[in-house]
Amino acid sequence: MLTNRHIVVLGGDARQIQVIEKLISLDARISLVGFDQLDRNFNGAAKVAMDELHPEEIDSLILPVSGTDDQGQIETTFSNGTIRLTRDWVEKTPEHCVIYSGIATAFLNQLTKETKRQVIRLFERDDVSIYNSIPTVEGTLMVVIQNTDITIHRARIIVLGLGRTGMSLARAFHALGAQVKVGDREPEHIARATEMGVAAFHLKELEKEVQDNEICINTIPALVLTSRVLSRMPSDSLIVDVASKPGGTDFRYAKKRGIKALLVPGLPGLVAPKTAGRIIANVIAELLQDKLKGEESE
Amino acid sequence: MLTNRHIVVLGGDARQIQVIEKLISLDARISLVGFDQLDRNFNGAAKVAMDELHPEEIDSLILPVSGTDDQGQIETTFSNGTIRLTRDWVEKTPEHCVIYSGIATAFLNQLTKETKRQVIRLFERDDVSIYNSIPTVEGTLMVVIQNTDITIHRARIIVLGLGRTGMSLARAFHALGAQVKVGDREPEHIARATEMGVAAFHLKELEKEVQDNEICINTIPALVLTSRVLSRMPSDSLIVDVASKPGGTDFRYAKKRGIKALLVPGLPGLVAPKTAGRIIANVIAELLQDKLKGEESE
Numbered sequence: 315m316l317t318n319r320h321i322v323v324l325g326g327d328a329r330q331i332q333v334i335e336k337l338i339s340l341d342a343r344i345s346l347v348g349f350d351q352l353d354r355n356f357n358g359a360a361k362v363a364m365d366e367l368h369p370e371e372i373d374s375l376i377l378p379v380s381g382t383d384d385q386g387q388i389e390t391t392f393s394n395g396t397i398r399l400t401r402d403w404v405e406k407t408p409e410h411c412v413i414y415s416g417i418a419t420a421f422l423n424q425l426t427k428e429t430k431r432q433v434i435r436l437f438e439r440d441d442v443s444i445y446n447s448i449p450t451v452e453g454t455l456m457v458v459i460q461n462t463d464i465t466i467h468r469a470r471i472i473v474l475g476l477g478r479t480g481m482s483l484a485r486a487f488h489a490l491g492a493q494v495k496v497g498d499r500e501p502e503h504i505a506r507a508t509e510m511g512v513a514a515f516h517l518k519e520l521e522k523e524v525q526d527n528e529i530c531i532n533t534i535p536a537l538v539l540t541s542r543v544l545s546r547m548p549s550d551s552l553i554v555d556v557a558s559k560p561g562g563t564d565f566r567y568a569k570k571r572g573i574k575a576l577l578v579p580g581l582p583g584l585v586a587p588k589t590a591g592r593i594i595a596n597v598i599a600e601l602l603q604d605k606l607k608g609e610e611s612e
Numbered sequence: 613m614l615t616n617r618h619i620v621v622l623g624g625d626a627r628q629i630q631v632i633e634k635l636i637s638l639d640a641r642i643s644l645v646g647f648d649q650l651d652r653n654f655n656g657a658a659k660v661a662m663d664e665l666h667p668e669e670i671d672s673l674i675l676p677v678s679g680t681d682d683q684g685q686i687e688t689t690f691s692n693g694t695i696r697l698t699r700d701w702v703e704k705t706p707e708h709c710v711i712y713s714g715i716a717t718a719f720l721n722q723l724t725k726e727t728k729r730q731v732i733r734l735f736e737r738d739d740v741s742i743y744n745s746i747p748t749v750e751g752t753l754m755v756v757i758q759n760t761d762i763t764i765h766r767a768r769i770i771v772l773g774l775g776r777t778g779m780s781l782a783r784a785f786h787a788l789g790a791q792v793k794v795g796d797r798e799p800e801h802i803a804r805a806t807e808m809g810v811a812a813f814h815l816k817e818l819e820k821e822v823q824d825n826e827i828c829i830n831t832i833p834a835l836v837l838t839s840r841v842l843s844r845m846p847s848d849s850l851i852v853d854v855a856s857k858p859g860g861t862d863f864r865y866a867k868k869r870g871i872k873a874l875l876v877p878g879l880p881g882l883v884a885p886k887t888a889g890r891i892i893a894n895v896i897a898e899l900l901q902d903k904l905k906g907e908e909s910e
Contacts, residue, residue, distance in 0.1 A: 328761070448765045448789070456757040459750050463626075463886040467746045489787035491746070588761040 316342035316602055319373045323359075324348060325390030325397050326378035329583055332591025333376060334359055336599050348390035348397050364397055369406035374602060379416030379437065379583065379594070386421050404429045412605065414598055417558075436597055440478060445593040446582050447482035450556055453581025454483060455490075457554050458529055461574060467491035470526055474517070475533035476503035479556060483531055488512050497523060497538075527551050532562045539575075541567035549573055556581065614640035614900055617671045621657075622646060623688030623695050624676035627881055630889025631674060632657055634897050646688035646695050662695055667704035672900060677714030677735065677881065677892070684719050702727045710903065712896055715856075734895055738776060743891040744880050745780035748854055751879025752781060753788075755852050756827055759872060765789035768824055772815070773831035774801035777854065781829055786810050795821060795836075825849050830860045837873075839865035847871055854879065 321337055323330055325348035334356055337344055344359035345367060355361070377399075380389050386399040404413075404425060413433045415422055426433045436442050458466060471492045473484045480496065484507060488494045496507040496514045507514035515523050517538065524530065524547040532539060535557040541564050553568060553575035555561035561577040568575035582590035619635055621628055623646035632654055635642055642657035643665060653659070675697075678687050686695040702711075702723060711731045713720055724731045734740050756764060769790045771782045778794065782805060786792045794805040794812045805812035813821050815836065822828065822845040830837060833855040839862050851866060851873035853859035859875040866873035880888035 449763050452753075452757050452763050452765070452788070455750075456754055459754040459883050463884060465747050465750050465884045465887040467750070467887075486788060490750070490784060585757050586761060586763045589763040589765075 316340040316599075316606065318343060319602070319606065320345070320371050321374045321376060321602070322347060322367060322372050323376045324364075324378075324399070325388040325393070326376075327389075327391040327583060328587040329591035329594055330376070330378065332588060332595040333598055336592075336595035337602075340599060340603070342602075348388070348393040348395065350393050350395070352392040363395075369403055370408060372407050372411055375407070375411060375413045376598060377413060377415040377422075379580075381415035381417050381419040382421045383419070384421055386425075399425070401425060401428055404431055407431065410609070414601070416594070434601065436594060439597065442593060442597050443478040444482070446590065447479040449582035449586040449590050450479055451482045451486045453578065453585040454531060454554055454556060455486065456585060457576060457578055457581075458531075458552065461552050461554075461576065462529065464528065466529075468493060470528045471495070472497060472524065472527050472530045473533070474498075474520075474531065474538055474562070475557075476500075476507055476514075477533060480533040481506070483533065483556075484512055485510065487531075492529075495523060521546050524551075529554070531556065533557055534562045536562055537564065539563040539568070544568055544571055544573060547571075547573060552576075554578060614638040614897075614904065616641060617900070617904065618643070618669050619672045619674065619900070620645060620665060620670050621674045622662075622676075622697070623686040623691070624674075625687075625689040625881060626885040627889035627892055628674070628676065630886060630893040631896055634890075634893035635900075638897060638901070640900075646686070646691040646693065648691050648693070650690040661693075667701055668706060670705050670709055672709065673705070673711045674896065675711065675713040675720075677878075679713035679715050679717040680719045681717070682719055684723075697723070699723060699726055702729055705729065708907070712899070714892070732899065734892060737895065740891060740895050741776040742780070744888065745777040747880035747884040747888050748777055749780045749784045751876065751883040752829060752852055752854060753784065754883060755874060755876055755879075756829075756850065759850050759852075759874065760827065762826065764827075766791060768826045769793070770795060770822065770825050770828045771831070772796075772818075772828065772836055772860070773855075774798075774805055774812075775831060778831040779804070781831065781854075782810055783808065785829075790827075793821060819844050822849075827852070829854065831855055832860045834860055835862065837861040837866070842866055842869055842871060845869075845871060850874075852876060 320343045322345045338358040346359050346361045347364050349361050382388050388397040416437045418435045422433050469492050471487050472495050473480050474497045476496050476498045484494050484496050494512040497517050499517050504514040520543050527547050530553045532555045544567050549572040551573050555563045555577045558579050563575050565575050618641045620643045636656040644657050644659045645662050647659050680686050684697040714735045716733045720731050767790050769785050770793050771778050772795045774794050774796045782792050782794050792810040795815050797815050802812040819841050825845050828851045830853045842865050847870045849871050853861045853875045856877050861873050863873050
């Protein structure tokens with residue numbers, strides 16, 4: 315339980331609703347900033363404006379998945395107002411105040427250095443990344459089904475990268491009857507793909523392997539689908555790039571060659587906001603409770 | 613090969629392009645009616661108007677999946693003109709002329725009786741139905757992903773009917789990690805579901821089984837999701853009815869209760885016209901060649 319802990323949720327999208335509900339169930343004291351247009355009220359969470367908060371009374375700050383922009387501004391779906399985090403404001407919070415963000419941003423990195431407040435980047439955790447791969451897979455299925463005139467079943471599909479997301483993608487497309495081929499650099503990933511019953515190749519063979527490709531799904535956050543590789547790929551291929559921005563595809567060249575290439579980061583919040591929200595809610599709840607237990611036993 | 617056979621393709625959608633290509637590869641003599649606006653020409657297939665045809669020279673007639681309407685009119689995507697089949701016209705074809713249609717229609721049934729020409733209903737064949745279940749599954753995945761805010765993974769999903777399509781649906785959703793429960797009347801289907809590792813129940817238990825449902829997919833072409841059943845289903849459930857029109861859901865009552873219920877027959881042509889066309893092309897090619905062999909050996 316989080317009784318008497320004051321947690322402030324600053325902005326975000328539909329996913330934060332799951333976080334708020336979870337924190338209410340744990341009896342925290344909750345303030346919501348940037349939810350004034352949300353057509354719903356919560357028993358146990360107060361909608362307030364940023365300047366109504368007393369930073370010295372805040373135990374935890376929860377930011378959206380996107381964190382902040384370079385000026386500290388925070389995205390919020392449920393308000394027309396702007397929310398901005400500043401160094402001065404954060405310095406007024408107690409030293410034990412922890413900031414939870416989905417991803418790291420330059421502003422947050424700088425803030426940590428200057429204010430010594432801990433910033434936890436939830437999406438850098440392996441567990442969050444693996445749980446999040448589930449809605450990412452389903453979003454990718456949707457995008458592929460919408461953008462091809464063939465079935466996934468029996469299609470020749472290349473998955474680039476057998477990391478936390480690539481593993482889930484390879485498994486799902488394989489289960490649906492696709493002819494999956496995984497490209498990776500790590501011998502253990504190539505071994506794992508083989509164990510799973512899908513074909514595997516080393517990325518240095520990519521130029522050769524794309525020659526009869528129908529659908530290519532990239533998870534690697536580095537330029538792997540170069541113009542050289544794309545020049546060998548059939549022009550009626552579909553590329554779905556789920557790596558974080560700017561993706562791993564030379565989109566300019568893909569367009570020139572007539573290959574449909576889609577950069578689709580952030581699928582979880584798009585196709586399954588409730589499940590994606592629960593993933594974040596569960597890990598935040600666990601971290602907050604662990605922290606409280608740690609403080610109590612000190 | 614179908615050398616010197618004169619085959620007429622009457623109307624249809626993008627799926628017929630696969631049929632035309634397949635028949636060309638088998639060296640048939642092909643006339644296309646209702647393709648005047650198709651932005652493409654075929655080497656070995658002539659676009660003609662209905663009144664340019666000599667019915668006495670036709671060996672086979674290929675209709676679209678939908679067959680004809682009650683007046684003998686034929687749907688065509690690639691023409692603004694209308695195509696109509698009449699008894700008089702069909703009677704002028706040689707007695708061995710076979711008519712291939714996706715489904716049976718009242719008009720075609722009457723035509724068979726009156727003209728003694730054989731009408732083959734491709735979609736009544738088990739093999740076609742099973743092959744077609746593959747794009748149906750992928751279309752259903754798309755519809756479910758688009759219309760829910762949760763993932764398929766771990767969702768409570770009921771599949772009604774473990775027939776040719778239900779089997780494919782149950783397998784795919786199970787493979788993606790859903791909690792699948794199959795409802796059917798046949799003991800052997802309940803046994804098969806159990807063998808596949810999914811839960812199963814007899815349809816007479818449906819009222820009880822829907823109480824914690826999240827997603828219900830119906831394949832049974834009879835009213836199974838009655839108002840009585842729907843009154844027990846959570847109102848935030850999603851129903852996807854893939855049974856042929858009018859489906860198996862009391863849509864009026866579902867709407868009244870606030871349950872989102874979608875009737876989505878014909879998914880294969882929508883989500884994977886190329887694969888769906890190949891399925892039809894392959895079975896037509898096989899049937900035509902078998903018929904020719906049969907005639908030659910007589």
